[in-house]
Amino acid sequence: GAVVSQHPSRVICKSGTSVKIECRSLDFQATTMFWYRQFPKQSLMLMATSNEGSKATYEQGVEKDKFLINHASLTLSTLTVTSAHPEDSSFYICSAPTRETQYFGPGTRLLVL
């Protein structure tokens, strides 16, 4: 099946710093990718839709200036958590759709101290 990768798999940073997470579709092109956030023992919550060549679309309640998304190419989307705070600590997961279905990356564990 299609493969989606994420980097890094986990990151620890100090409060106030910015963290960039990469999402790549390895064997297919994706004009759209999705970013989710998952808190412990909870389900996945869609944060935003990353669109290649245009601005990302954010879900209600998600701050676009805090979670910067750049869809640099047909195989790469990046999520930058700016001025991270401890409450931003979470599991961030990206996904990329194919014509048939949607595949998820392995996730990035972010811990903000």
Place this chain on the structure above:
Amino acid sequence: GQQLNQSPQSMFIQEGEDVSMNCTSSSIFNTWLWYKQDPGEGPVLLIALYKAGELTSNGRLTAQFGITRKDSFLNISASIPSDVGIYFCAGGTGNTGKLIFGQGTTLQVKP
């Protein structure tokens, strides 16, 4: 907004038993997907359903797309210890590719 109600929230069963979980919604979906998530990892696709009434199997897993397009179930037959994990249903609408996730069902299997 759209919501999916997934049940049961958790299950603790004996190895060899069959398992059933389901998702319901007040909204219509065009696609139903079932994923399994292991701790610290991303969801892995188990079964994808695209047509109302569709019944699809993947090994010991069977899932159906409800005829009303508002529900779906997943059955696991003859459970084994590696079935342990969290199972999520996800509904998709339109051409945006957006998915709405259920709350998850945590499955524990006793050897």
